[in-house]
Amino acid sequence: MLTVQEFAKHLDLAYLSPNLQEKDIIEACNIAKKYKVANVNVNSYWAELVVKELExxxxxxxxxxxxxxxxxxxxxKYFELQKMVDLGCTACDMVINIGALKDGNWDLVRSEVREFARICGDKCKTKLIFEVAFLTDDEIAKLTRICCEEGIDYVKTATGSQAFPDLNQVLIMKENLSGKTKIKVSGVPRTFTLPAVLYMIEEIGVELVGTRSAGKLVEQYEKLLAAQSK
Known part of the structure; x- marks a missing residue:
């Protein structure tokens, strides 16, 4: 089984609600530092504060x-992205133009994906958000392949503002992976049960899970390991 430290690095702590204040963002950073999760994911307005708090x-x-x-x-998008890289963000999650994709404008979609990878380069991990609730299975498959071809680090299911991705959608992403690209799962609800997270990581091969409850999940996993060792 994963150690507690290994498990924590599969989690992104997401603090993305529009009504969050500075004290909330600092709280998120303190939680993340306590449990040593992978990343703290915030809206770009808070990025400078998070870079400072997590240094x-x-x-x-x-x-x-x-x-x-x-x-x-x-x-x-490119302006916002460049600002985040310049501020010192080590990862960015960018939402694809969903309407353009649904219109079949794959040239624009690929252009956004390519520029995402170019601006981030080696300084910043790239996580491309699909919002799979709006996409057909074929669209999910094609977008996954484009991301892999353009060197995106993670294909990500959802923003957390729409419907929760289902297992089939995650499996379609997995079936179309190639190269270095991995999967990040997130969505509504913003909290996950420990069994669901373990299933995604251990059985499906999901690399990252984005959730507001990352700290609680690490606590629960630590208790699980302790119980199993008795």
Whole structure:
């Protein structure tokens, strides 16, 4: 089984509600540092604070781009993304233009994915958000392949503002993976049960799970290991 430390690194702590204040973001950073999760994921306004709060902790500062609908101009996404890289974010989660994808504008979709990878380079991990609730199985498969071809680090199911992804959608992403690209699962509800998270990691091969309840999950996993060792 995974150690507690290994399990924690499969979790992104997501603090993305629009009404969060500075004290909430600092609380998130303290939780993340306590449990040594992978990243703290916040709206871009809070990125500078998170970079400062997490410095030297081993937890990555991560920002969302074009969030939550992905429908802004590509140039706006690229500007926001470059600012996050310059501030020191080590990961960014960018929402694809869902409407353009549904229109079949795959040239624009690929262009956004390619520019995402280019701007981040080696400085910042890339997580491309699909919002699978709006996509057909074929669209999920094709977008996954494009992300792999363009060198995206993670394909991510959802923003957490729409419906929760189902198992079939995650499996379609997995079946179309190639190269270095891995899967991040997130969505509504923003909390996950420990059995669900363990199933995704151990049985499906999901690399990251984004959730507001990351700290509680690490606590629960630690208790599980302690109980099994008795």
């Amino acid at each position: 030297g902790s081993g937890v990555g500062p991560s920002a969302v781009i074009g969030f939550p609908y992905g429908a802004c101009l590509p140039e706006v």
